[in-house]
Amino acid sequence: QQPVQSPQAVILREGEDAVINCSSSKALYSVHWYRQKHGEAPVFLMILLKGGEQKGHEKISASFNEKKQQSSLYLTASQLSYSGTYFCGTEEAGSYQLTFGKGTKLSVIP
Amino acid sequence: EAGVAQSPRYKIIEKRQSVAFWCNPISGHATLYWYQQILGQGPKLLIQFQNNGVVDDSQLPKDRFSAERLKGVDSTLKIQPAKLEDSAVYLCASSLRGASGTDEQYFGPGTRLTVT
Numbered sequence: 431q432q433p434v435q436s437p438q439a440v441i442l443r444e445g446e447d448a449v450i451n452c453s454s455s456k457a458l459y460s461v462h463w464y465r466q467k468h469g470e471a472p473v474f475l476m477i478l479l480k481g482g483e484q485k486g487h488e489k490i491s492a493s494f495n496e497k498k499q500q501s502s503l504y505l506t507a508s509q510l511s512y513s514g515t516y517f518c519g520t521e522e523a524g525s526y527q528l529t530f531g532k533g534t535k536l537s538v539i540p
Numbered sequence: 541e542a543g544v545a546q547s548p549r550y551k552i553i554e555k556r557q558s559v560a561f562w563c564n565p566i567s568g569h570a571t572l573y574w575y576q577q578i579l580g581q582g583p584k585l586l587i588q589f590q591n592n593g594v595v596d597d598s599q600l601p602k603d604r605f606s607a608e609r610l611k612g613v614d615s616t617l618k619i620q621p622a623k624l625e626d627s628a629v630y631l632c633a634s635s636l637r638g639a640s641g642t643d644e645q646y647f648g649p650g651t652r653l654t655v656t
Contacts, residue, residue: 530582
């Protein structure tokens with residue numbers, strides 16, 4: 431079942447923060463985050479396994495609440511290079527495959 | 541390290557024609573995926589191979605789509621006959637380990653198919 435992402439789109443000025451949410455009605459084993467720039471392939475950001483861990487990569491971090499089957503991606507002090515569409519991919523327990531959400535389009539303007 | 545290679549990058553065909561896409565994954569990657577990405581949507585898994593065996597093809601429209609992975613390396617995806625709704629970007633991805641979605645997937649540049 432396809433996860434639900436929110437918001438669908440967001441516009442930020444450089445230096446502002448953003449949160450992108452991903453939720454599923456299914457029990458999840460992991461959540462993956464990818465960023466796709468226009469006309470390019472999706473690029474891996476991070477994986478979160480069940481256990482509620484939070485990961486970080488410079489100014490981009492994410493959390494996974496396995497009780498609520500929700501994950502959030504946090505972008506702090508946004509840069510122009512953060513622009514793109516962010517997809518979460520969810521793996522249900524035992525499925526061994528990812529189901530991607532419809533994406534959140536992030537635009538960072540000067 | 542070379543990335544995932546795909547060809548062609550673009551293809552325009554008429555409905556009812558056939559088309560084939562090719563993918564060469566990252567060397568040593570056991571798992572290969574084909575995704576369909578319709579404009580404005582997330583990638584949708586069509587088929588997943590581990591080495592040269594099919595792990596999942598539940599979302600592959602088997603009346604018109606077929607895929608194979610020769611010798612556990614390269615893969616081809618074929619559509620015959622094509623329909624207008626097949627217009628999309630076809631993405632190939634690979635991952636290092638076995639049939640587990642917890643592995644990081646590396647995507648190729650994709651093939652943009654337009655069916656007229």
